[in-house]
Amino acid sequence: MLGVDAGGSATRAVLVEDAQILSRFEEPPLNVLLHADAFERLAALITASGAAAAGLGLAGLRGRDHAAEMGRRLGDATGVDVVVVDDTEAALAGAFGFEPGIVVIAGTGSNAFGRGGDGRTARAGGYGFLLGDEGGAYWYGSQALRAALRSHDGSGPQSAALEAAVNDEYGLDFDAIVRLVYSDPADRQLLARLARTVMALDDDPVMTGILDAGCDYLVALATLLRRKLGTGSLGGEPPVAMHGGVFRSSYVRSRFASATGAEAAARPPEFGAVDLALRHHRQQSDHGTARSF
Numbered sequence: 001m002l003g004v005d006a007g008g009s010a011t012r013a014v015l016v017e018d019a020q021i022l023s024r025f026e027e028p029p030l031n032v033l034l035h036a037d038a039f040e041r042l043a044a045l046i047t048a049s050g051a052a053a054a055g056l057g058l059a060g061l062r063g064r065d066h067a068a069e070m071g072r073r074l075g076d077a078t079g080v081d082v083v084v085v086d087d088t089e090a091a092l093a094g095a096f097g098f099e100p101g102i103v104v105i106a107g108t109g110s111n112a113f114g115r116g117g118d119g120r121t122a123r124a125g126g127y128g129f130l131l132g133d134e135g136g137a138y139w140y141g142s143q144a145l146r147a148a149l150r151s152h153d154g155s156g157p158q159s160a161a162l163e164a165a166v167n168d169e170y171g172l173d174f175d176a177i178v179r180l181v182y183s184d185p186a187d188r189q190l191l192a193r194l195a196r197t198v199m200a201l202d203d204d205p206v207m208t209g210i211l212d213a214g215c216d217y218l219v220a221l222a223t224l225l226r227r228k229l230g231t232g233s234l235g236g237e238p239p240v241a242m243h244g245g246v247f248r249s250s251y252v253r254s255r256f257a258s259a260t261g262a263e264a265a266a267r268p269p270e271f272g273a274v275d276l277a278l279r280h281h282r283q284q285s286d287h288g289t290a291r292s293f
Contacts, residue, residue, distance in 0.1 A: 001053050001277045001281075002016075002080075002277065004054065004057065005087060005270040006032075006038075007109075008107055008109055008188055009192075010026055012024070012025070012026050013026075013027075013270055014270045016271075032059070032060040033061075035060075042056065042058075042074060043077045052080065052281075053081040053083075055085070055272075055275070056090075057087040057089060058070070059109070061084070087269060088111050088113030090272040091105055091265065092114070094265055097275060098279075100117045100229075101115060102238050102240045103240075103243055104243070104260075104262065106136055106214075106244040106247060107137060107246065108129075108133075108188055108189070109126065109136040109137075110125050110133050110135040110136040110139070110218060116238055122225050124224050124225055124228075125221050134213075137195035137245060138191050140214055141198070144198040147159065147162060166197075199246075200249075202249070202251040211251055211252060211255075215251075219255075222262065240261060241264065243264070
């Protein structure tokens with residue numbers, strides 16, 4: 001079974017047989033909405049793995065119909081039994097299997113997905129870097145650069161530490177940094193990479209305000225899904241898991257965990273995608289529609 005987690009930070013995959021990891025793969029970021037070659041890259045990865053079935057958690061999908069269409073196309077192109085879901089569904093399966101829970105993802109972007117005790121699901125966020133993604137690395141990098149520019153020209157609160165961190169990260173002055181960003185506005189990693197540096201400035205008042213605002217948005221995602229899902233038939237609020245590089249910040253992780261009771265996801269999303277592939281393959285076999293190999 002092949003499990004794939006494709007998102008804005010990287011594309012990670014694992015090949016599993018009889019609960020044993022046979023191999024791991026890591027490739028560049030992939031978003032089906034932003035990368036024109038996404039289908040071809042996924043088909044090549046599935047074929048090269050030699051897997052009999054594959055589960056894919058993909059960023060950029062626009063609804064279940066889009067996911068089902070992508071799964072059918074990849075299955076036809078590779079001859080493999082393929083199931084495609086949103087990247088949050090794979091992350092939820094990695095965190096909780098098929099039990100109730102909520103996963104909040106803060107990587108390059110941000111979103112959340114949950115399942116209640118009665119089996120109902122709900123999602124929030126995930127609108128991409130142009131329309132949302134507050135609390136993700138791109139958002140943190142963008143907000144930090146804006147604050148540094150305002151500090152530099154005197155139109156905003158002063159932060160010498162933030163200005164220095166931005167200049168050091170790019171090795172450029174501010175005029176050159178602005179030109180660099182506008183040279184390829186769709187390159188999310190150009191700003192997302194800045195987050196790793198500036199998020200360490202959790203003793204700087206300007207950056208702390210940005211950290212608080214992003215973290216509070218992530219907390220709001222978890223709170224919203226808990227309200228939507230309710231206590232369910234089994235009682236109690238669904239537990240929360242956190243996943244993504246933003247939570248490597250001890251400041252954000254501590255603030256988020258204190259507000260939600262969250263813990264780190266039990267397993268990475270690619271292992272959740274393996275579970276989804278196995279379940280889908282068994283369902284297809286039970287209905288006599290699985291592919292022959």
